[in-house]
Amino acid sequence: MNKIGAVSESVATSLFQLVVEEAIYYRAIGRDLNARPSDQTSILNAVDKEIYLNRSLLGDGMEAVDRFNKAGRIAAIHVHHVMPTAPILFMAYPQLTLVHVMRHPIDLAVEWLRRGWGSRMGTDPLAFALMVDVESKPVPWFAQDWADQFIGMSEAERCIESVLWLQEANEQGYQRLSEDQKSRVYRFPFEHLVTQTSRIITDFSQLLSTQPHESMPELLGEEQCPRTLSIEDQRVGLRVLESNASEEVIAHLKAASIAYENYWNMEQLVT
Structure with missing residues (x-):
């Protein structure tokens, strides 16, 4: 709000x-x-x-x-989309510990498209999202400043640009924090959680000054962690997006993907 x-x-x-x-x-x-x-x-x-x-x-x-x-x-x-307003969270609770799991923008855009988030918000009564009225048309809160573009986009383009806007807003919210507040934010990519599970759990335990639950090995087995992620699956998803979005939007997505991969030292999906 x-x-x-x-x-x-x-x-x-x-x-x-x-x-x-x-x-x-x-x-x-x-x-x-x-x-x-x-x-x-x-x-x-x-x-x-x-x-x-x-x-x-x-x-x-x-x-x-x-x-x-x-x-x-x-x-x-458990919360969604709060990092853009992270300073407010620390105003409420200065000793807050914030865990922020990030994910590759292509994977997120594909998942948004699969779940219909490019069309459901504002039309589906079961798509619970904060909407704003722009010229008598419902637009999700995060698209308020680019509502005209959002309204004119294809479903896939809406998913892509929404994901990219939110990720950029996340980064801006994080950068507005003081150094002390940043030390209380644990950021890591979903990809590392899956492929470098032991390290993430160790970091998490140290952050919270606690120990993993005795059932952790069993839980990780159920979640198949650690495991190898297929970059080819991502390429399939990218091709789906490319066939449903403009070159301009895809170029924006690829640029964000390269930045994400470089930041987290990942294999390059986009070359």
Whole structure:
């Protein structure tokens, strides 16, 4: 909301605190848990699900808060698209630790296209996204400043340019942080998580001053990590995008891809 000028930084900070603290409290009392078996994020898939489920049988109020704090659990909040406003997050919680998983722009654009994000937002009632009204047409919040272009684009072009805008906004948000705040942000690419799993887990453990769960080897086996990623699969995805987007948009995508690969020292997909 702050990013599109709808609320001030102070209001955005208060709203963020409200959402986070309510989420932590609800988790502490076992409320609003996702028990849908088919969902990957279902509480039923957690290795320590009994801890979460049993909380609903215990007392609530400050008793639950004290119990949660005494247990020393780390409250992890899963969010999307918050890096552009990272300074606000640190205004709300100066001791925040932020984990930012990045991904190759071609892979993201292909996934957006597969899931229909180039057409669903503003038309599909189940595509939950913040929209803004531009000349009586719904446009996603991140396209407010380039709405005319967005409206005139093909589905694939919308996916590509949306991904690239968000990635650039992520970088701008990160660069606005102080050096101390940056030290509390752990950024790594999805590709390293999959191919260099042990290193990422070690870094993650050191960041949080904790140790991996005893079930970690089993979980990594289920996720097939570490594993080798196929650059040919990416090339197939790129060809799909090339057949559905203009040369100008594809050139923008390729430039961003080269920058991403160079930054993370990856094999060059685009030559």
